Amino acid sequence: MIPTTLANFVVHLLHFWRYDWPAQAVVTPANDNPILNFELRHQHAVSSTARVVFADVPAAQIYTHRDGRTPYQVQTRRIITHRPSSFCEYTEARMRSIRQAQSQILLWGDSEVIGPDVESRETLLGLAKMTNNAYVEPEDPYWYDLGDDWPEHYPFGWEPDADGFRGYVFATPDNSTVILSIKGTSTIVGGGGPTKKKDKLNDNLLFSCCCASVDWTWSTVCGCHRGGWKCDQDCVEEALVEESLFYPIGTNLYNNLTYMYPDSNIWLTGHSLGGGLASLLGMTFGVPVVAFETSGDKLAAERLHLPSPPSTNHITHVYHTADPIPQGVCTGVFSTCALGGYALETRCHMGKTIVYDTVSNLSWSVDVRTHPILTVIEKVLSEPWAPSVEIGREVPEATAEEDCVECYSWEFGDFPK
Ligand SMILES: *[C@@H]1O[C@H](CO)[C@@H](O)[C@H](O)[C@H]1NC(C)=O
Ligand SMILES: *[C@@H]1O[C@H](CO)[C@@H](O)[C@H](O)[C@H]1NC(C)=O
Ligand SMILES: *[C@@H]1O[C@H](CO)[C@@H](O)[C@H](O)[C@H]1NC(C)=O
Numbered sequence: 001m002i003p004t005t006l007a008n009f010v011v012h013l014l015h016f017w018r019y020d021w022p023a024q025a026v027v028t029p030a031n032d033n034p035i036l037n038f039e040l041r042h043q044h045a046v047s048s049t050a051r052v053v054f055a056d057v058p059a060a061q062i063y064t065h066r067d068g069r070t071p072y073q074v075q076t077r078r079i080i081t082h083r084p085s086s087f088c089e090y091t092e093a094r095m096r097s098i099r100q101a102q103s104q105i106l107l108w109g110d111s112e113v114i115g116p117d118v119e120s121r122e123t124l125l126g127l128a129k130m131t132n133n134a135y136v137e138p139e140d141p142y143w144y145d146l147g148d149d150w151p152e153h154y155p156f157g158w159e160p161d162a163d164g165f166r167g168y169v170f171a172t173p174d175n176s177t178v179i180l181s182i183k184g185t186s187t188i189v190g191g192g193g194p195t196k197k198k199d200k201l202n203d204n205l206l207f208s209c210c211c212a213s214v215d216w217t218w219s220t221v222c223g224c225h226r227g228g229w230k231c232d233q234d235c236v237e238e239a240l241v242e243e244s245l246f247y248p249i250g251t252n253l254y255n256n257l258t259y260m261y262p263d264s265n266i267w268l269t270g271h272s273l274g275g276g277l278a279s280l281l282g283m284t285f286g287v288p289v290v291a292f293e294t295s296g297d298k299l300a301a302e303r304l305h306l307p308s309p310p311s312t313n314h315i316t317h318v319y320h321t322a323d324p325i326p327q328g329v330c331t332g333v334f335s336t337c338a339l340g341g342y343a344l345e346t347r348c349h350m351g352k353t354i355v356y357d358t359v360s361n362l363s364w365s366v367d368v369r370t371h372p373i374l375t376v377i378e379k380v381l382s383e384p385w386a387p388s389v390e391i392g393r394e395v396p397e398a399t400a401e402e403d404c405v406e407c408y409s410w411e412f413g414d415f416p417k
Pocket of ligand 2: 252255256257259260
C-alpha cells in the first residue's frame, strides 16, 4: 500500500499526462535504414519544485556543419518495440500491482520503428558522446571537443539551482527522430556538483539490494533491513515508490518531450544512473534505448511494479568489464563505492547487453575510475575493437543475460519489524 497523499500526487500528475501515445514514425518498407544526423536542441533539468524545465539552444549554437553534417551521426536499423495502448492503461495496471498486488493483463501493441544500429561502432560512439555532453555545461573544459570544424559554443540559459536530472535533447534537422539524453551520477569518483545528493539517494534506493545496508555503521536510506541478510520485501518496494521521484519525474520529462515533438520517433540514451532511468522509461514507453555503464536495472523495474512488455530487446546496455558498477561488484564496506556513500549492488540488466572485455583484451584492472563515459568514448569506442574485428564484427555481440541472479546472499520475504 502507498500513502494516500502519494497516491493523490500520482493521480494529480496523471491528470496532466497525455492519455494516448503520440503517433510514431512508422517505418514503411520503402525506406531503407538511413544515417541520421543529430543536432543539439535543448537542455533539460528538474527545478527545485520537481518541475521539468527545458532551455533552448540558440540556433547559432546548433552544431550543424556547413555541409549538413553534425558531430552526432548515427546509423539506423528497424526494431520492434512494444507499447500498451495508452499510458493511462499502463499506469492503472501499475497502480493495481502496487496497491492490490494484482497483475492485470495489458494488451501490448507491436510497432516497427527506426532505432539506432547497435552493431555499428560509430553509432555507439555518437550516442556515448551525447551522454557525455550531458554531464557538463558548455563552457566546462570537459564539454566534449567537437573538433575544429564546428563553431564556437557559448553557455546558454542554465538554471543554476536546478537539481536532479539533467541532460540534453538532440534532433534530426527535420525533427523526425529526437534523442533524449539523461545524465548519470557524476560523482562516484571525486567531484561534486548540485545533483550529487539526490543522485546518491536515488542510486541507493534503485540499485542496492536492501536500502543500501552495507554494514551497521551506515545510516541506510530506508528501514527494511531485518538483521543478518534478511530484507523485508514489501518494505523495500514501498520505500522505492515513496522516496524515489525519479521515475515519475522521468515519465513527466518524457511526456513533455512528446508534447514538444508529437510526431517524432523518440530514442533514449544515458550513462550510469541516467542510463538506468533511460532504460526504465524505454520499457514504459516502448522506445529504443542505449544505456552505458549502468547498474542492473531489472530489480528496480520489478520494485517499481513496471508492467513488463513481451520483450525488452529494444533496450541495449553497453559496458566494459573493468567497470565494477554495471557488474554489481563495487560493493563491500571498503569498496570505493561504499567509501563514497554508494551501494551499487545490482547486476542484472533488461534487454540485451554488449560487453567489452577490457580486463581480458586490454589487461585493465577492475577500477571504478574506468566508469566515466569519457573513458568509454576515448579508450573503448574510439578505435576499432580488435576482438570483434577479428570475427568480422564492429562491436561485441549483444546478448540477453540469461539466468542472472540478483542479490543472491540476501533473503527477501515477509519479515515484520
Ligand atoms: C523542429 O522543432 C523545432 C522545435 O524545437 C521547431 O522550431 C522547428 O521548426 C521544427 N522543424 C521542422 C522542420 O519541423
Ligand atoms: C510538462 O508536464 C507537466 C506535468 O505533466 C505540465 O504541467 C507541463 O505543462 C508540461 N510542460 C510542457 C512544456 O509540456
Ligand atoms: C579477447 O579476449 C577473449 C577472452 O575474453 C579472447 O578469447 C580473445 O582471444 C581476446 N582477443 C584479443 C584480440 O585479445
